[in-house]
Amino acid sequence: MTARHDDIPAIALDWIRAGKGAALATVVETWGSAPRPVGSQLAISSEGEIAGSVSGGCVEGAVVVEALEAVDGGGSRILDFGVSDDEAFAVGLACGGRIRVLVEPIRTGDLDPDLLSELVQTRAARRQVAYEVDTESWQRRLRHPPDHSERFRLDRSGFEEGETRFVAIHNPPLRMMVVGGVHIAQPLIRMAELTGFDPLLIDPRESFASQTRFPSVSLGHDWPDEALGAEGLDARCCVVTLTHDPKLDDPAIEAALRSDVFYLGCLGSNRTHAKRLARLAERGFAKADLDRIHAPVGLDIGSRSPAEIAISIMAEIVQSLRQG
Structure with a gap:
């Protein structure tokens, strides 16, 4: 891309x-x-x-x-x-x-x-x-x-x-890998493009990741870890997981944690994230690895609608990029 x-x-x-x-x-x-x-x-x-x-x-x-x-x-x-x-x-x-x-x-x-x-x-x-x-x-x-x-x-x-x-x-162009063709992904990807990121939407469920729902967006229908591996992850990439489904999100999270991505954000409540951390710890990830995850994803600005949540995610990504 x-x-x-x-x-x-x-x-x-x-x-x-x-x-x-x-x-x-x-x-x-x-x-x-x-x-x-x-x-x-x-x-x-x-x-x-x-x-x-x-x-x-x-x-x-x-x-x-x-x-x-x-x-x-x-x-x-x-x-x-x-x-x-x-x-x-x-x-x-x-x-x-x-x-x-x-x-x-x-x-x-x-x-x-x-x-x-x-x-x-x-x-x-x-x-x-x-x-x-x-x-x-x-x-x-x-x-x-x-x-x-x-x-x-x-x-x-x-x-x-x-x-x-x-x-x-x-520097290499900025890239955003979004896992999950859910409602939040639609405004998030548009914001990413306007901010200068080259986005890729990954979801093996073709009814979610369709050109009808995401016109003119690069789509990946492989399993998330395979798709991310094929694209290659580096320090100019960010990864956002949005499916709420561990079968889809966890492989992407593990691939991101094994890379140099500058940001990894995961949708889900504090309770959901606690379960996620337990699963990842069982998979051998150390606390320093798990501390890289931004969850619940996005800055706490009181977001409610999908577009507002996308704003909070985009703001947190830019903050991580520019402030470290």
């Missing part, structure tokens, strides 16, 4: 392979009310096609013009928007924010297509990679863990302190 909205480098590479010119624009610094974080990217083709964004739409037009000029023979450049309040308003940063955007045409001498291809292949293999560019010498390279380990952990791109070297962090 690959979330296309998170695959901007691959889209740019596709344009190059199709014989078009292309450039990548990357947010490298922000101040104030800038709407998109550092590391956000916009791809621009020589035919005026765009993918991604570097703002809420307020500076895209100006970036596209500069990118087309760069593709047409200019070199890499850094653009400043919002240096003064008047300039900020002119490009749509009405609250006085400021952003700097790096524009790189994809060609030998700038962002080399071979280097971009290596970056895309590494991302597709779900391996962490950092793209470094020195904005004075315009030297570029890829780095892997343990280099920039803190940046990878925080998912934080930016300039190295006191240097002209910008580091763009490319």
